[in-house]
Amino acid sequence: MxxxxxxxxxxxxxxxxxxxAKLTTWQLTGGAAVVGLALAVGSVAAAGPWDSGQRTAERDRAAALEDGGGTDHGSPASRKDGNGKDTRARKTPAAAPSAPSVLAALAAPTGTGSAPVPDESALAKALDPLLNSGSLGAQRTAAVVDAATGKQLYGKGAGEALTPASTTKIATAVAALTAAGPDHRxxxxxxxxxxxxxxxxxxxxxxxxxxxxxxxxxxxxxxxxxxxxxxxxxxxxxxxxxxxxxxxxxxxxxxxxxxxxxxxxxxxxxxxxxxxxxxxxxxxxxxxxxxxxxxxxxxxxxxxxxxxxxxxxxxxxxxxxxxxxxxxxxxxxxPTLSVLVERMLTNSDNDIAEALARQTALATDEPASFDGGAKAISTQLKKLKLPLSGAQFADGSGLNRAGRLSASLLTALLARAADPDHAELRPVLTGLPVAGFTGTLRNRYADDADAPGTGLVRAKTGTLTGVNTLAGTVVDTDGRLLAFAFLTTGTTDPKTAQSTLDRAASALAACGCN
The missing domain is CATH 3.50.80.20 (D-Ala-D-Ala carboxypeptidase C, peptidase S13)
Known part of the structure; x- marks a missing residue:
């Protein structure tokens, strides 16, 4: 209180x-990007992946967060472990060995040099057994794209729009940053x-x-x-x-x-x-x-x-x-919208999400309401010429089940955020939770099957009853930055469904796939 x-x-x-009931926007252009990256990689070895953009206060705050996303964050009582210990008192984790490669891929996705693009058939071989799992319910869609080119490398019903849950916040972030600007307060x-x-x-x-x-x-x-x-x-x-x-x-x-x-x-x-x-x-x-x-x-x-x-x-x-x-x-x-976007994505903060939807509405002369914010997000993404087929926006947070997004749209949003020509969108990537370290992914990727993605997967979680989603970026073993989105509907065991999606993202991290 x-x-x-x-x-x-x-x-x-x-x-x-x-x-x-911090990193401000990355201005990754020319030599400044190289200098900034060198400094970030040097510091992250000691301090962990947080130095990719989160302020110290944000780091300490998110280190105390519980697992979850969307409406199923759990009650305050669920923040205790099996022995009754309050997990909010946990300390910030040690640095991920892979953190420098995450930073490098985020800093210059088109500068991957000789890093090969994964073979599409090899990706399918790695992902199909997981994404065909019965744990993912009656419907599941997926897409994987090369972040540098935007080319789709894997698809399973990628254009079909399903309930996105909190992955909606990725769309809200892109709309707010482009409509109101990353430096808006x-x-x-x-x-x-x-x-x-x-x-x-x-x-x-x-x-x-x-x-x-x-x-x-x-x-x-x-x-x-x-x-x-x-x-x-x-x-x-x-x-x-x-x-x-x-x-x-x-x-x-x-x-x-x-x-x-x-x-x-x-x-x-x-x-x-x-x-x-x-x-x-x-x-x-x-x-x-x-x-x-x-x-x-x-x-x-x-x-x-x-x-x-x-x-x-x-x-x-x-x-x-x-x-x-x-x-x-x-x-x-x-704080600037770039900071608010990072906080919203890391913590899956619904209050910030709805505020950003209304800031988008105000910047585009729409009413600052649930309906106005949803319309403003859709209109803004249409201006960016993103694949909106089947998309429906009902709010900014993804709590409303009437929302519908496709895996193709989510990966297109992430690829746009990785584009050096859109530095204003970089907080969309830096704000994504880091597997095993931060935000709503902090307590995931603990099992051996998930572990290959620890520190390499950055993704926004989404959880509603019967709905589990995961969308973000991953650096594969060849150093290529990939954007992915997995959406499922009709799940009956959320923990098992989450684990399957985490394993799929880890499969991307562990895949040379050439």
């Missing part, structure tokens, strides 16, 4: 209402209405930043405490000692609740929230969520202002819309 002054009875009731503002001298009419205006935090250690995020410091200072300069506080969430439209309803994996999607509406101290992963994150964030802001010597007319702020005449008192900004 974030430590703030005691909650009023009204705020406590709202909060408990839904209890079940989300701003949260405090404004004051004119003519309010004796009692300042202050409005906290949400910009859609789910990483806004009330914690004392902001860890590089926009800080509600800093905003309170600057706001209080600006009001005192004006001679204002008493305020009425409102909060503005009008940037977003449509329903707040995701179609899956109140859920520990996502808060009500609001333009204003702090710490993703979490009601406990978890930084990511499933957690009980506030039923009204905007009101709670505004209530915390009011308490912080009172701590700084300001008086408020009422204990709880009310919803209000800032007028065009309102004057800005202070503002704070989120």
């Amino acid at each position: 974030v430590l703030v002054p005691e909650l009023t009875a009204g705020r406590f009731a709202r909060r408990c209402g839904v209890r079940f 989300i701003t949260t503002r405090a404004v004051v209405e004119p003519g309010s001298d004796k009692v300042g009419k202050v409005v906290l205006v949400g910009g859609g930043d789910p990483t806004l935090t009330a914690r004392k250690d902001a860890e590089g995020n926009a800080s509600l405490r800093t905003l309170a410091d600057d706001t209080a200072r600006a009001l005192k300069v004006r001679g204002v000692e008493k305020i009425s506080l409102g909060y503005d969430t009008s940037l977003y439209s449509g329903p707040l609740l995701h179609p899956i309803g109140p859920n520990w994996n996502i808060a009500p999607v609001s333009a204003l929230m702090a710490d993703e509406g979490r009601l406990d101290d978890s930084a990511s992963g499933p957690a009980p969520r506030s039923g009204d994150p905007a009101a709670d964030a505004a209530g915390t802001f009011a308490e912080l202002l009172r701590d700084r010597g300001l008086k408020t007319e009422t204990s709880d702020p009310s919803s209000a819309k800032a007028t065009d005449r309102a004057e800005q008192l202070a503002s704070v900004q989120s």
